[in-house]
Amino acid sequence: MSSVFPRKFVWGCATSAYQIEGSPLADGAGPSIWHRFVHTPGRVNNGDTGDIACDHYHRFKEDVALMKRLGMQAYRFSLSWSRILPEGVGRVNQAGLDFYSRLVDELLANEIEPLVTLHHWDLPAALDDAGGWLNRQSSVWFSDYARIVFAALDGRVKKWTTLNEPWVITDGGYLYGALAPGHKNLFEAPIASRNLMRAHGAAVRAYREIGAHEIGLVVNIEPKYAASGRPEDMAATRRATAYMNEQYLDPAILGTTPPELKEIFGKAWIDWSRSDLQEIRQPIDFVGVNYYTRAVTRHDEQAWPVKASPVRQEHVTYTETDWEVYPQGLTDTLTWVKARYGDTPIYITENGAAFFDPPVAENGRVHDPLRTNYLRTHLLAVHKAIEAGVNIKGYMVWSLLDNLEWSLGFSKRFGIVHVNFENQVRTPKDSALYYSRVIESHGKVLDEPL
Numbered sequence: 001m002s003s004v005f006p007r008k009f010v011w012g013c014a015t016s017a018y019q020i021e022g023s024p025l026a027d028g029a030g031p032s033i034w035h036r037f038v039h040t041p042g043r044v045n046n047g048d049t050g051d052i053a054c055d056h057y058h059r060f061k062e063d064v065a066l067m068k069r070l071g072m073q074a075y076r077f078s079l080s081w082s083r084i085l086p087e088g089v090g091r092v093n094q095a096g097l098d099f100y101s102r103l104v105d106e107l108l109a110n111e112i113e114p115l116v117t118l119h120h121w122d123l124p125a126a127l128d129d130a131g132g133w134l135n136r137q138s139s140v141w142f143s144d145y146a147r148i149v150f151a152a153l154d155g156r157v158k159k160w161t162t163l164n165e166p167w168v169i170t171d172g173g174y175l176y177g178a179l180a181p182g183h184k185n186l187f188e189a190p191i192a193s194r195n196l197m198r199a200h201g202a203a204v205r206a207y208r209e210i211g212a213h214e215i216g217l218v219v220n221i222e223p224k225y226a227a228s229g230r231p232e233d234m235a236a237t238r239r240a241t242a243y244m245n246e247q248y249l250d251p252a253i254l255g256t257t258p259p260e261l262k263e264i265f266g267k268a269w270i271d272w273s274r275s276d277l278q279e280i281r282q283p284i285d286f287v288g289v290n291y292y293t294r295a296v297t298r299h300d301e302q303a304w305p306v307k308a309s310p311v312r313q314e315h316v317t318y319t320e321t322d323w324e325v326y327p328q329g330l331t332d333t334l335t336w337v338k339a340r341y342g343d344t345p346i347y348i349t350e351n352g353a354a355f356f357d358p359p360v361a362e363n364g365r366v367h368d369p370l371r372t373n374y375l376r377t378h379l380l381a382v383h384k385a386i387e388a389g390v391n392i393k394g395y396m397v398w399s400l401l402d403n404l405e406w407s408l409g410f411s412k413r414f415g416i417v418h419v420n421f422e423n424q425v426r427t428p429k430d431s432a433l434y435y436s437r438v439i440e441s442h443g444k445v446l447d448e449p450l
């Protein structure tokens with residue numbers, strides 16, 4: 001069997017604004033909740049911040065040239081809302097918008113298609129002061145911001161996504177507090193979820209008025225497999241699936257919320273009104289799927305609030321973020337999305353792995369066989385899903401560059417390109433060189449063992 005991909009399949013890579021740009025307050029930008037969070041002692045590993053990060057704000061041309069050299073056909077990145085609207089609403093900071101305009105032009109000049117995420121977690125701090133995603137007005141704030149960027153960039157940008165991983169925003173930001181804005185509150189999480197999805201719906205509606213191309217939503221899917229056939233493990237697996245994998249796609253595509261959420265959140269659950277659900281359920285042009293790992297799941301009374309825990313697997317590889325390497329989970333995810341949500345086209349908007357990398361060798365190479373193998377096996381898993389009839393349009397590796405891995409700081413490297421954070425030198429790792437050959441051969445190289 002050959003693993004040649006369809007000719008039109010789009011190959012690319014992904015990043016997000018706060019993780020790579022640096023200069024978060026440059027040229028009139030306002031602070032985001034991440035700027036605030038990283039400067040709160042004890043929040044981020046080693047006190048790392050995004051003040052410089054990969055200095056992409058100043059080096060974007062070099063980074064685009066690097067993508068071009070690697071043969072990238074598409075680049076998924078996010079806009080910093082508070083660069084464009086320093087207070088989140090109202091006054092536009094033209095210099096912020098111009099930065100993204102220049103980036104888009106540079107990509108187009110290099111024949112790299114921009115895929116733009118409106119929101120990858122860095123909410124303007126001023127909006128957090130007004131309640132952030134807990135405030136019902138947030139859908140208006142978000143769609144007003146979206147209108148401004150659609151008007152400025154649509155046409156040059158033909159693929160948009162509203163939110164990146166609303167599950168992580170609520171789970172990390174409002175339920176467990178490990179991510180900005182750092183709240184730990186059972187009652188807040190369902191409110192934030194609903195408002196995020198209202199914001200998604202409002203932005204899609206705004207796009208239909210102003211934009212003329214494609215818009216979608218990006219979710220992270222981590223398939224859950226029951227640890228045993230015992231009824232309590234099966235029920236825990238169902239709850240975990242509803243909580244992580246269905247909580248956002250169900251309302252967006254089916255116009256419903258999974259019943260298990262009420263069981264999980266108890267008194268803290270709020271029913272989403274019929275009119276909210278109607279506003280949320282807007283036709284989208286594609287689903288963006290981020291896939292990293294799976295979870296074998298068992299019932300666990302202590303695991304608040306879902307009462308489900310992952311079971312550690314033996315004789316398998318775990319990444320530096322302690323995620324099991326499980327390529328079959330990507331095939332399963334893609335076929336599951338099609339079975340549950342219908343034939344909406346899918347982009348894999350993130351997939352990749354953090355591993356410990358050796359320093360740059362004297363010959364200028366960075367040998368990262370585990371990441372290379374991760375890429376190969378996951379791309380074969382994508383191919384398998386295409387063969388099974390899933391409409392998959394493209395694949396974006398996470399990430400182009402080593403970058404600020406949120407509260408883990410710079411300690412985890414996901415890049416296919418090594419970044420020396422002392423002098424900002426970029427060095428493509430072996431995985432980048434391999435990915436380049438995959439792109440050039442439309443996947444044929446995947447047939448050869450490593």
Ligand code: BGC
Nearest residue numbers: 016164165168220350398405
């Ligand atoms: C996020 C990225 C993050 C990656 C690895 C995804 O959840 O969208 O921003 O760096 O996973 O943790």
